[in-house]
Amino acid sequence: MSVRVRFAPSPTGFVHIGSLRTALYNYLYARKNDGKYILRIEDTDQNRFVEGAIEGMLQAMEWAGVNHDEGVVIKDGAPVEIGEYGPYVQSHRLEIYQEKIKTLLESGHAYYCFCSKERIDEIREAQKAAGEMPKYDGHCKGLSAEEVEAKKAAGEAYVIRLKLPANTDIEFNDIVRGKVVVNTNDMDDQVLIKSDGFPTYHFAVVVDDNSMGITHVIRGEEWLISTPKHVYLYQAFGWNAPQYVHLPNILNADKKKLSKRQGDVAVEDFMKKGYLPEALVNYIALVGWSPEDNQEIFSMKELEEKFSLERVSKSGGVFDVNKLNWVNAHYIKESSDDKITDLAIPHLIAAGYITEAEAQEKYQWLKEMVSVLKEKLSYIAEIVDHVGIFFKTEIKAEDEEAAEILKFEHMAVLLDAFVVKVSAVEEIDDDFGKKALKEIQKETGFKGPQLFKPIRVAITGNSHGPDINKIIKVLGKQNLLSRIEYVKTNLI
Numbered sequence: 256m257s258v259r260v261r262f263a264p265s266p267t268g269f270v271h272i273g274s275l276r277t278a279l280y281n282y283l284y285a286r287k288n289d290g291k292y293i294l295r296i297e298d299t300d301q302n303r304f305v306e307g308a309i310e311g312m313l314q315a316m317e318w319a320g321v322n323h324d325e326g327v328v329i330k331d332g333a334p335v336e337i338g339e340y341g342p343y344v345q346s347h348r349l350e351i352y353q354e355k356i357k358t359l360l361e362s363g364h365a366y367y368c369f370c371s372k373e374r375i376d377e378i379r380e381a382q383k384a385a386g387e388m389p390k391y392d393g394h395c396k397g398l399s400a401e402e403v404e405a406k407k408a409a410g411e412a413y414v415i416r417l418k419l420p421a422n423t424d425i426e427f428n429d430i431v432r433g434k435v436v437v438n439t440n441d442m443d444d445q446v447l448i449k450s451d452g453f454p455t456y457h458f459a460v461v462v463d464d465n466s467m468g469i470t471h472v473i474r475g476e477e478w479l480i481s482t483p484k485h486v487y488l489y490q491a492f493g494w495n496a497p498q499y500v501h502l503p504n505i506l507n508a509d510k511k512k513l514s515k516r517q518g519d520v521a522v523e524d525f526m527k528k529g530y531l532p533e534a535l536v537n538y539i540a541l542v543g544w545s546p547e548d549n550q551e552i553f554s555m556k557e558l559e560e561k562f563s564l565e566r567v568s569k570s571g572g573v574f575d576v577n578k579l580n581w582v583n584a585h586y587i588k589e590s591s592d593d594k595i596t597d598l599a600i601p602h603l604i605a606a607g608y609i610t611e612a613e614a615q616e617k618y619q620w621l622k623e624m625v626s627v628l629k630e631k632l633s634y635i636a637e638i639v640d641h642v643g644i645f646f647k648t649e650i651k652a653e654d655e656e657a658a659e660i661l662k663f664e665h666m667a668v669l670l671d672a673f674v675v676k677v678s679a680v681e682e683i684d685d686d687f688g689k690k691a692l693k694e695i696q697k698e699t700g701f702k703g704p705q706l707f708k709p710i711r712v713a714i715t716g717n718s719h720g721p722d723i724n725k726i727i728k729v730l731g732k733q734n735l736l737s738r739i740e741y742v743k744t745n746l747i
Contacts, residue, residue: 277473292324663705
């Protein structure tokens with residue numbers, strides 16, 4: 256049987272970084288095994304539905320390059336479904352669930368429950384107080400067909416529950432966790448159909464996975480506790496259960512489950528800050544999975560070739576922003592100046608450094624500036640923290656060392672010599688800085704830090720920074736002259 260896996264998010268808001276990893280592992284497993292990767296929308300909880308969440312999720316996945324073979328896609332701005340196993344949106348499958356629940360009711364594997372929410376809450380509170388596991392007490396399990404029909408005829412609200420057998424071991428094998436055994440005495444008669452007629456997650460997921468031919472269910476470990484119910488449902492229907500794989504949680508630095516309270520956890524947050532998709536995917540792949548060697552930088556193609564479920568860890572993986580930044584910085588350095596410039600421009604506009612018109616007019620100059628700064632970037636939005644040296648008109652000492660350098664006795668001599676060199680050319684080219692500084696060294700006798708640092712401080716205000724030759728080129732003739740004039744007039 257060919258491999259078929261699925262990612263089945265609920266449209267309840269932003270895409271959590273853990274959801275991206277779940278989708279990625281499903282995608283990689285499908286590609287590694289020449290299988291199919293399906294995206295299904297689980298929207299049976301209509302109260303939690305967030306408008307635009309489906310579109311946002313699909314855009315995030317497309318941005319990350321985690322593309323599915325079947326399911327919901329955006330076409331002409333609206334969600335549509337592709338594939339032979341649809342519908343791929345649960346709210347479009349209600350007739351299927353109604354048909355399947357009849358099968359379980361007729362076989363005696365499910366029953367109607369007319370208990371009010373108040374009664375169930377009271378039972379659970381009493382069980383908690385007694386130190387017992389809170390679960391439904393089976394009050395309606397023994398109702399006769401006649402009693403059920405009478406209650407339905409009277410208009411009483413009901414749900415439909417799974418009828419578990421007493422004291423029976425349910426077992427399954429998990430690729431990450433190994434053999435898992437749970438006794439039905441420690442399980443609840445799960446609600447399968449809610450009072451509004453919609454299926455619960457637990458019922459819909461089994462029906463959907465079976466009808467879509469899913470061979471491997473790869474999902475977060477929070478679903479491990481529910482899996483025995485799913486396994487029993489497969490048995491009740493007489494279906495073969497898929498292979499289960501429960502992934503470890505992604506943790507924060509405190510080894511607690513990653514949540515928005517600790518900072519960025521949404522894929523959209525990382526997109527807005529200017530993380531590159533290939534970097535985020537590369538890093539996320541390694542949070543919970545390790546390759547056989549110590550390789551850290553992976554293209555998507557390499558991940559497809561090397562990924563294996565057997566090397567997924569049991570313990571949670573820590574999300575280390577510093578490590579992500581290291582990976583992202585690598586990809587920024589490897590990217591073309593054009594690509595990084597295009598990504599940087601919206602951030603420069605938002606920060607007020609340039610207008611949209613200037614972004615076009617000064618594109619070549621912006622690209623030269625980016626080529627100087629991209630070595631310093633962990634993510635694109637950081638560029639606004641570094642571009643000040645190219646946009647400011649007044650120079651000031653930005654650190655103590657710079658302030659001390661401005662006091663050098665030979666400062667004026669160097670600046671006068673530098674002005675002569677700058678004034679003598681029509682335009683500053685790539686080689687100008689190196690050539691001019693070499694000539695000034697010969698003429699004045701100053702060399703090394705005694706030469707480079709005073710010039711750097713005079714034109715940037717900083718004692719350290721990017722390659723000075725590149726800075727000189729990007730600043731250009733007029734900027735260099737006006738800055739040196741300002742320093743000579745106001746600072747030395």
